[in-house]
Amino acid sequence: MNRQYDFSISSTQYIADDGQLIKPLPNTVNHDLLLEAYQNMVLIRAFDQKAVALQRTGKLGTYPSSLGQEAIGIAIGLAMRSDDVFVPYYRDHATQYLRGVSLTEILQYWGGDERGSDYQHCKEDMPVCVPIATQFCHAAGIASAFKIRGEKRASVVTGGDGSTSKGDFLESLNLSGVWQLPMVMAINNNQWAISTRREVQSHGETLAQKAISAGIPGVQVDGNDFVSLYDAMLTALNRAHSGKGPTLIEAVSYRLSDHTTADDATRYRSNEELKKGWDLEPVKRLRDYLHHQHLWDSDKETQLQQQVKQQVDKTVEEYLNIKPEPPSAMFNHLFEVLPVPLQQQYQEVCLLGGAGGQHRE
Numbered sequence: 001m002n003r004q005y006d007f008s009i010s011s012t013q014y015i016a017d018d019g020q021l022i023k024p025l026p027n028t029v030n031h032d033l034l035l036e037a038y039q040n041m042v043l044i045r046a047f048d049q050k051a052v053a054l055q056r057t058g059k060l061g062t063y064p065s066s067l068g069q070e071a072i073g074i075a076i077g078l079a080m081r082s083d084d085v086f087v088p089y090y091r092d093h094a095t096q097y098l099r100g101v102s103l104t105e106i107l108q109y110w111g112g113d114e115r116g117s118d119y120q121h122c123k124e125d126m127p128v129c130v131p132i133a134t135q136f137c138h139a140a141g142i143a144s145a146f147k148i149r150g151e152k153r154a155s156v157v158t159g160g161d162g163s164t165s166k167g168d169f170l171e172s173l174n175l176s177g178v179w180q181l182p183m184v185m186a187i188n189n190n191q192w193a194i195s196t197r198r199e200v201q202s203h204g205e206t207l208a209q210k211a212i213s214a215g216i217p218g219v220q221v222d223g224n225d226f227v228s229l230y231d232a233m234l235t236a237l238n239r240a241h242s243g244k245g246p247t248l249i250e251a252v253s254y255r256l257s258d259h260t261t262a263d264d265a266t267r268y269r270s271n272e273e274l275k276k277g278w279d280l281e282p283v284k285r286l287r288d289y290l291h292h293q294h295l296w297d298s299d300k301e302t303q304l305q306q307q308v309k310q311q312v313d314k315t316v317e318e319y320l321n322i323k324p325e326p327p328s329a330m331f332n333h334l335f336e337v338l339p340v341p342l343q344q345q346y347q348e349v350c351l352l353g354g355a356g357g358q359h360r361e
């Protein structure tokens with residue numbers, strides 16, 4: 001036998017399912033950070049619940065819930081530096097919010113108004129990506145630009161377990177290794193890609209091991225444990241910022257919601273499995289930990305819930321008060337110069353809903 005290579009994938013968890021500490025907190029994490037993380041996780045959960053309710057009453061378009069992935073979103077958002085660039089997929093409301101995208105903008109986007117992607121802050125972050133895995137190519141491009149310009153910044157890109165089967169993901173992963181790009185790829189392995197189970201998605205034991213083929217570090221963390229993910233993100237970002245190249249992080253979580261509001265997950269998964277998912281969920285886990293440490297109590301929780309409700313209600317009011325653009329606006333957001341085959345459609349839409357044109361014909 002010639003030369004042999006041995007590989008292993010590490011898997012990290014600090015806070016157990018019952019909120020007890022398994023090992024001492026890493027020195028990147030303190031209690032103030034955990035309180036900040038918890039409060040943001042509660043806010044995003046309340047926002048998410050309201051967004052689903054808005055869709056159900058016809059006031060929002062199809063919406064992908066982030067229920068169960070709050071720890072991932074908040075950890076990424078808190079770990080990133082403001083001059084890094086975030087390249088999100090469609091379940092990343094939490095990170096987007098921490099990056100400076102307002103909750104109103106998030107509702108606006110999912111309400112079908114492209115102005116929701118014209119962020120008033122964090123102008124360099126990318127809009128939500130709905131085509132699966134294309135965002136990895138965008139992130140690789142952005143990271144290449146940072147490298148060529150000698151800027152000590154990183155691109156951070158997210159995707160689901162399903163996205164790791166796509167060529168765009170694998171090509172970007174490979175390129176990130178060859179060019180040693182300052183890039184962090186965080187996979188939200190929430191066990192399902194619509195109705196396709198994780199086991200059907202890949203025969204590999206982990207998704208993190210895909211990093212091995214690209215010659216870059218790949219780690220698996222408990223995606224319901226804020227601490228594990230935050231620490232892994234900081235390590236990966238430090239690597240990227242100091243020119244040491246990319247990292248692939250697989251965060252193991254569970255999608256507690258339907259895939260989107262257009263889906264009915266009861267058609268393909270059992271109640272028992274969902275119940276198990278709820279036993280592992282991230283918000284309760286961090287709250288239990290904070291209780292065990294005497295950092296949280298029921299009065300603080302009641303106060304937080306009231307605060308969060310007010311913030312979400314205000315967001316919804318703002319969103320519902322936005323004057324819609326005419327239907328023709330969808331052409332303007334896509335094209336600077338309208339392609340000839342679409343010109344007739346544009347004229348027809350203008351007749352139906354009034355013009356809103358900015359483009360040159």
Ligand SMILES: Cc1ncc(C[n+]2csc(CCOP(=O)(O)OP(=O)(O)O)c2C)c(N)n1
Pocket residue numbers: 091130131132133159160161162163164188190192193194255259
């Ligand atoms: C290129 C492309 N193919 C197919 C789809 C349809 N589609 C939307 S979501 C989805 C599953 C994605 O699952 P995963 O990557 O695991 O992310 P999750 O939604 O579970 O967070 C698919 C196939 C799409 N949006 N884009």
